[in-house]
Structure formats: structure tokens, C-alpha cells
Amino acid sequence: xxxxxxxxxxxxxxxxxxxxxxxxxxxxxxxxxxxxxxxxxxxxxxxxxxxxxxxxxxxxxxxxxxxxxxxxxxxxxxxxxxxxxxxxxxxxxxxxxxxxxxxxxxxxxxxxxxxxxx
Numbered sequence: 001x002x003x004x005x006x007x008x009x010x011x012x013x014x015x016x017x018x019x020x021x022x023x024x025x026x027x028x029x030x031x032x033x034x035x036x037x038x039x040x041x042x043x044x045x046x047x048x049x050x051x052x053x054x055x056x057x058x059x060x061x062x063x064x065x066x067x068x069x070x071x072x073x074x075x076x077x078x079x080x081x082x083x084x085x086x087x088x089x090x091x092x093x094x095x096x097x098x099x100x101x102x103x104x105x106x107x108x109x110x111x112x113x114x115x116x117x118x
Contacts, residue, residue, distance in 0.1 A: 004079070005033045005042075011076045012044055012085075015069055016062070024061030026054050031090040035083060042083040045090035055089055062087045 013030045027049040035042045046062065048055040062069075066085060074082035 001035065001037070001039070004039065004077070005035050007077055008035070008042060008044075008073065008083075009033045011073060012069060015072050019072065020061075020065055020068070022061040022065060024057045025065075026050055026058045028058055028062070031092070039079060039083055040081055042085045044085055044087050046087055047090045047093050059087060059089060 009030050009032065012033070016025065016028055016030065029047045029049075030044060031047050032045045033042055034045070046059075048058045050058075063086075066087075070082055070085050073085070
């Protein structure tokens with residue numbers, strides 16, 4: 001199952017990068033693919049560079065191309081059934097960036113301790 005998910009991740013990344021020509025789709029990274037145990041459904045998590053409006057537009061563009069992406073997956077990966085796919089935004093990168101900025105602010109606000117030479 002993990003091999004299938006990784007293969008789907010690679011193929012979907014290739015399809016988005018090379019095949020989709022929708023101008024709404026910006027810089028997208030496929031971060032992970034989660035399949036049900038019977039491989040009938042797959043949720044593709046994507047990370048989008050840009051603000052929230054750009055992310056919404058990109059997700060709308062990806063959702064409008066679901067049929068094409070599913071058909072391409074069916075051609076590229078030989079499975080008994082081609083899974084129904086859906087796209088979802090992966091906000092973990094934004095969250096980790098937010099945490100990193102907060103930690104940096106805390107670090108900058110703390111007074112620097114001076115070391116005394118003995």
C-alpha cells in the first residue's frame with residue numbers, strides 16, 4: 001500500500017507539473033497521498049506557495065481537473081480499480097513556518113546573557 005501511495009504521489013506530481021495547463025494552478029507540491037485500504041479512494045495533499053487566495057484558486061483549478069488526473073493515473077498505474085481522488089490543502093508547512101517565526105521572536109526578545117571569563 002505504501003508503495004502504491006508513493007507511486008501515485010510521483011505520478012500526480014508529474015501530471016500537475018507537465019500536463020495541466022490551467023492558469024489558476026500555481027506552484028504546487030504534492031506532499032502526500034492517503035489511500036483507503038481497498039484502494040478505492042485517494043486523498044492527495046498539496047502544498048501551495050502564495051497567499052490564501054492563491055491557494056484557493058489553485059485548489060479550485062485542481063478540483064476542476066479531477067477527471068483528467070484520474071484518467072491519467074488509470075493509464076500510468078495498473079491497478080484493479082482506479083481510485084476516486086480528491087485534493088486537500090496540506091497546511092502543515094504553513095503551520096511549521098508559523099511556529100518557527102514565533103520561536104525566532106521569542107529568541108530575539110530574550111536578553112543575551114554575558115559570559116564571564118574565569
